[in-house]
Amino acid sequence: MLTLFHHPLYASCRFVRIALGEYGEEVSLIEERPWTRRKEFLALNPAGNIPVLLAEGDHPLVGASTIAEYLDETRGVFQRERRLMAEDPFARAEIRRLMDWYLVKTEAEVTKHLVHERALKPLMGGEGAPDSGAIRAARANVRQHLKYTNWLAATRDWLAGPKLSYADVAAAATFSILDYMGEIDWREFEAARDWYSRMKSRPSFRPLLAERVRGLAPASHYADIDF
C-alpha cells in the first residue's frame, strides 16, 4: 500500500488524498508536522516539506505536483473517463496553471496565513498570539480567489474545461480547508458554490468531510452537501 506523509490543514496534502481517492488507491496516512523538522522525515525529504508519498518500493515522491504527475503516468494514463489530466498539451498546461494557482498562489496569499495564524500557532508553541493584520489581509484576498473561481465555474463545466481534473482537485482541497475554518461566504458566488457542492458529493471527498482537527471545530455547514 502507498503511504502518505501529510497534515490535515495543508491543501497540497488534501489534494493528494482526493486524487488517490479518485483513482481508487488506498493509502496509509502518517501525520507529519513539518515545522518540527523530524530527523527521520528529513532523511526521506531533505527539503522538509509535505506531502511526501512513499510509492512502490517505498520510493519517496516529494510535493503535490510531482506526485500528481507520477500518479498520472502510473495510473491516470490507464484510465479513460476518470483520468485527472487531459491528453492535449494545451489542455494539460491549463490544468497545471490552475493547480499552481490554488496550491501556490492561493496558498501564499490566503491559505497559509489563515492556517498558520488561526490553527498552527497554538500547536507550535512559543509563536505568540495570532497576527490580526495577516488574518485581515488574507481575508481580503479570499474574495478575489473566490471571484476568479466563480468565473471559471460559470464559464466551464469544470474549472479547467469539460472534464474533472487536477485543477478541480487543487481548488477543492484549498477551499475545503478555508470552509472548515468558516472563512468562506458562499452566498455571492453561486457558480463556485454549485461546483464545490459537486466536488463535496464525490466519494473521494468523504474522508475529508468526516475528519476533525483537534482544537478547531469546523463551520456548521462544513460537511453538508447542501450548504
Add this chain to the structure above:
Amino acid sequence: MLTLFHHPLYASCRFVRIALGEYGEEVSLIEERPWTRRKEFLALNPAGNIPVLLAEGDHPLVGASTIAEYLDETRGVFQRERRLMAEDPFARAEIRRLMDWYLVKTEAEVTKHLVHERALKPLMGGEGAPDSGAIRAARANVRQHLKYTNWLAATRDWLAGPKLSYADVAAAATFSILDYMGEIDWREFEAARDWYSRMKSRPSFRPLLAERVRGLAPASHYADIDF
C-alpha cells in the same frame, strides 16, 4: 516564433531560456516588470507572474514548470539524447523534485531576497533602502544550497542522474543570477563548480553570459568558463 515574457533577474525565466536553447528553439524576448501589473500582461496571465511563453497560436503558457512540461510534450519527447526529461516515472519525479528545489525553495530562501533587495528595489522606486537583515539571512542560506548541490554533483554525473536534465537547467539558472551578483564563493564547493563550469560552456548558456543588467555590473568572473 515563440515569444517569452521574462525578466533577466528571475531564475524561472532564465530556466525557460536555457531549455529553449537546448531544444534549438529561437524565441523573441519581451522584458516584463511584473511588479507594475501591466494591464495587457494581466489579460494574458491574470496571476501576473512570469515567465509566460506564447506558444503556437499565441497560446499563453504560465510558469516555469508548466512551460517545461509543455516543451517536453511537444519537443523533448521527439529528441533522444537531448531530451531534458527522463522516461522512467521515478527518474521524472527526481527531476521534478529538483526543479522545484531550485525554482521554488532556493528562490524563496535565497534568490528572491537578494535580487529584490540588491537589484529590484532601486528599479521599483519608493521601496526604501535595502534590508540588510534580509540580505544577511539569504547569504547564510546560499551556503546550504551550494552544499546540497555540491553533494549532488559529487555523487551523480548530472544533478538528477546520468543525463543532463531540467534539474541542471533549474540549478544553473538560479546560480547564474547569484553568480552575476557576486554572491557565490565557489572555492569550497569543487564538485558544484565543475558542474557549473560544464553548464556555462553549453551554447544555450551563452546569451545569458553576454547579458548585462542596467545599473548592476556582474562579478568579474561571471562570464568566464574557467573561474
